[in-house]
Amino acid sequence: MNELFAFEVVLVAGAELKAVRDQLQSAEEAAPVNDEKVHALKERIVDIAAVLQKKLATITPIVSFLLEQSVGVMKTHHAQDPTEDNVPKKDK
Numbered sequence: 846m847n848e849l850f851a852f853e854v855v856l857v858a859g860a861e862l863k864a865v866r867d868q869l870q871s872a873e874e875a876a877p878v879n880d881e882k883v884h885a886l887k888e889r890i891v892d893i894a895a896v897l898q899k900k901l902a903t904i905t906p907i908v909s910f911l912l913e914q915s916v917g918v919m920k921t922h923h924a925q926d927p928t929e930d931n932v933p934k935k936d937k
Contacts, residue, residue: 866890869886
């Protein structure tokens with residue numbers, strides 16, 4: 846369950862990172878620039894990045910394992926049935 850929570854945190858934090866970066870860009874382009882707001886947004890970006898880094902360290906081995914497994918399955922499948930193309934039926 847911790848791994849599922851980590852995936853969710855990464856997705857939410859990624860979306861939040863983009864939103865805060867957009868806010869920072871707007872704040873930096875505003876006239877006059879509110880230095881306190883810009884500083885606070887930059888600090889928030891660092892906080893979000895720290896959370897992302899920690900959670901990504903948790904899920905990266907899982908994602909790598911799943912990728913290796915899926916690649917292995919596809920190689921085995923295509924070795925057994927070379928007439929099939931590489932596109933899963935769902936994607937056609």
